[in-house]
Amino acid sequence: MHRNKKILLLSHCIFNVNSKVNKIANYGGCLQELVTPLIQKGYGFIQLPCPELLSYGVKRWGQVKQQFDTPYFRKHCETLLEPIIQQLLDYTNNNYEISGCIGVDGSPSCGINHTCKACNWEGEIDENFSLENILNSLNKVEEKGVFMEVFENLLIENRLHLDFYAINEANPTASVQNILKEL
Numbered sequence: 001m002h003r004n005k006k007i008l009l010l011s012h013c014i015f016n017v018n019s020k021v022n023k024i025a026n027y028g029g030c031l032q033e034l035v036t037p038l039i040q041k042g043y044g045f046i047q048l049p050c051p052e053l054l055s056y057g058v059k060r061w062g063q064v065k066q067q068f069d070t071p072y073f074r075k076h077c078e079t080l081l082e083p084i085i086q087q088l089l090d091y092t093n094n095n096y097e098i099s100g101c102i103g104v105d106g107s108p109s110c111g112i113n114h115t116c117k118a119c120n121w122e123g124e125i126d127e128n129f130s131l132e133n134i135l136n137s138l139n140k141v142e143e144k145g146v147f148m149e150v151f152e153n154l155l156i157e158n159r160l161h162l163d164f165y166a167i168n169e170a171n172p173t174a175s176v177q178n179i180l181k182e183l
């Protein structure tokens with residue numbers, strides 16, 4: 001059988017929920033409701049690296065976009081994405097179709113349509129700490145996460161175009177049908 005030359009990029013945790021911050025996993029291992037139909041449609045896949053796991057590890061706390069929006073974390077994202085960009089250039093130069101990138105809405109790193117922000121998330125959990133104040137300051141903001149912003153900039157620099165899609169971190173299975181209609 002001939003290869004069909006259709007490739008999708010997916011955020012790391014769509015294939016491996018174990019990379020997510022502990023307690024926010026909504027499926028057992030791989031998001032089968034999305035991945036199985038995409039396999040049946042004949043796509044090949046590139047699993048993007050998880051920028052948070054590869055910097056803070058599996059025991060990290062959940063954070064907001066401002067905490068990742070530093071020159072150091074952006075450089076880390078660029079380093080991780082460099083071999084991905086090289087693969088995309090090679091594939092597109094050889095007439096493969098890069099059909100899109102599926103990220104994770106709500107994530108401070110991999111959000112596509114929205115991410116989470118709060119300006120007072122920092123410091124230590126001590127006697128002055130107010131969980132209520134911290135949680136009340138959390139906002140859903142219509143921006144990409146840091147990793148996807150860096151990715152988008154690298155795509156532009158390299159004259160590559162990708163359509164972006166997203167599962168919703170809070171309810172991944174509910175967002176699957178919309179993506180499958182498009183792909």
Ligand code: SF4
Nearest residue numbers: 012013020050107110
């Ligand atoms: S959304 Fe991105 S940063 Fe968060 S666990 Fe998934 S791959 Fe890692």
